[in-house]
Amino acid sequence: MVEKSLFMQLKEDEREVRRALIMEAALELFKRKPFDEIGMRDIAAAAGVSPASIYRYFPSQEELFIEAFIQDLVVVGDEFKTRLERRLSSIKGKDPDIIFEFSNAVVDHLMDNEATFQMMSFLMIKGEMPGYLLKRFNLVQKSFIDKIDDVLHIAGFEGSVRLFSHTLFASILGVLITFRNYPGRSKEEIKAHVHRLASIVATVFKHGISPAYAELQERFT
Known part of the structure; x- marks a missing residue:
């Protein structure tokens, strides 16, 4: 039970780190381009994640x-x-x-x-x-x-x-x-x-x- 809880915590920590990286990448792009010119693929590329996986963290x-x-x-x-x-x-x-x-x-x-x-x-x-x-x-x-x-x-x-x-x-x-x-x-x-x-x-x-x-x-x- 303890091992399972530790594993779940590590997974949650990893998720939060990835969310933070994605948001940081988005903010950097917003500094350079208007919001309506930036797509999820642009953000995914800047964050170093696949376009499909970004939707696991943000629905839109x-x-x-x-x-x-x-x-x-x-x-x-x-x-x-x-x-x-x-x-x-x-x-x-x-x-x-x-x-x-x-x-x-x-x-x-x-x-x-x-x-x-x-x-x-x-x-x-x-x-x-x-x-x-x-x-x-x-x-x-x-x-x-x-x-x-x-x-x-x-x-x-x-x-x-x-x-x-x-x-x-x-x-x-x-x-x-x-x-x-x-x-x-x-x-x-x-x-x-x-x-x-x-x-x-x-x-x-x-x-x-x-x-x-x-x-x-x-x-x-």
Whole structure:
């Protein structure tokens, strides 16, 4: 019985390693090519597995894609949690400027990580996924939005800030989607422009949202 359990564990470990290799290969391809130009055969070749065997780990390209995005979102959330904790250890009281740090962090990550941006854009447009993945995605997304709540509380917002967290994140994503492929501009010029626009969003939240805060709280809560 012990030998059988050990064998099953080894098989499960091997399966997880192969899944991770396949997702890593997919993410590398997403950095270089649009999602709709990549097939399962391309991913299988990059991962060093046969096209037929890849379906043992992922029923479809879409599910592989979503799994990879969830994994990436976990990494992003952990990185931002570390930045928050570092910032908290160095401040006393409220710190409105943390909104700028959050905005810059989101811009930098999505400008520097093509795979993440592609996957996020795809899911925003599609808006559907299998039930078992939707449950995982919602948990990971909630965890990430919780961190934005923390940012706004550190900045001085009180009470329920969920709608403001959604608004801040959506505003920054809107800037990125609109200007990320600005025609006729270099990557450096585009990044600088997106940072300027994200700073305007952060400034509005820092200074302009306060007068409307009470009214919006009363209207939506």
